[in-house]
Amino acid sequence: AQTVTQSQPEMSVQEAETVTLSCTYDTSENNYYLFWYKQPPSRQMILVIRQEAYKQQNATENRFSVNFQKAAKSFSLKISDSQLGDTAMYFCAFMNSGGSNYKLTFGKGTLLTVNP
Amino acid sequence: GAGVSQSPRYKVAKRGQDVALRCDPISGHVSLFWYQQALGQGPEFLTYFQNEAQLDKSGLPSDRFFAERPEGSVSTLKIQRTQQEDSAVYLCASSTGYGYTFGSGTRLTVV
Numbered sequence: 001a002q003t004v005t006q007s008q009p010e011m012s013v014q015e016a017e018t019v020t021l022s023c024t025y026d027t028s029e030n031n032y033y034l035f036w037y038k039q040p041p042s043r044q045m046i047l048v049i050r051q052e053a054y055k056q057q058n059a060t061e062n063r064f065s066v067n068f069q070k071a072a073k074s075f076s077l078k079i080s081d082s083q084l085g086d087t088a089m090y091f092c093a094f095m096n097s098g099g100s101n102y103k104l105t106f107g108k109g110t111l112l113t114v115n116p
Numbered sequence: 117g118a119g120v121s122q123s124p125r126y127k128v129a130k131r132g133q134d135v136a137l138r139c140d141p142i143s144g145h146v147s148l149f150w151y152q153q154a155l156g157q158g159p160e161f162l163t164y165f166q167n168e169a170q171l172d173k174s175g176l177p178s179d180r181f182f183a184e185r186p187e188g189s190v191s192t193l194k195i196q197r198t199q200q201e202d203s204a205v206y207l208c209a210s211s212t213g214y215g216y217t218f219g220s221g222t223r224l225t226v227v
Contacts, residue, residue, distance in 0.1 A: 043223070044218055044219065045207065045216075102147060102211075106160070108157055108158050109156075109157075
């Protein structure tokens with residue numbers, strides 16, 4: 001079974017600065033997907049960024065980028081130029097690309113607070 | 117609709133009461149999922165539908181939990197004889213196969 005670990009229960013950052021959220025995972029699979037989701041107080045899980053394990057290039061979406069280290073099973077999220085609207089819970093998640101490629105396995109989340 | 121709609125947004129149930137939670141997925145989305153998110157935790161998989169077929173119910177915590185999607189569109193998650201440990205946010209998501217779209221969930225509180 002896959003596990004996802006987020007070791008930072010809470011983080012804070014000043015507006016306009018950069019913050020990195022950590023995520024490690026454990027799997028015996030070679031092909032899989034990794035995700036970062038944002039959950040604001042509205043509770044809706046919003047996809048921030050997605051990475052395919054077979055791609056060596058790190059995914060980037062505007063101010064959000066990842067550092068994917070497959071050998072180390074590490075998948076950190078970097079948020080540049082932090083904005084007040086980035087305040088939310090952030091969840092790292094894993095999905096197999098094989099037979100059970102529909103289940104998401106989530107970490108426990110990191111509460112990010114962006115301070116003015 | 118434009119997004120995944122869940123109702124009710126909040127539900128308070130007395131212990132032992134039965135509850136039904138509704139999910140209206142994005143039109144045309146074949147796949148539908150239910151997740152349970154306990155306080156301070158990440159969501160955990162409950163069950164998966166492809167059209168009206170329930171292909172995986174391995175995450176349902178007990179036989180008090182039952183999900184259906186009779187016409188391959190709207191889905192209902194039913195919990196019988198609710199217990200305090202059932203208190204959680206229940207998230208529904210639908211997918212075309214590339215990515216999930218989540219609803220805003222139903223927060224169930226069992227008192």
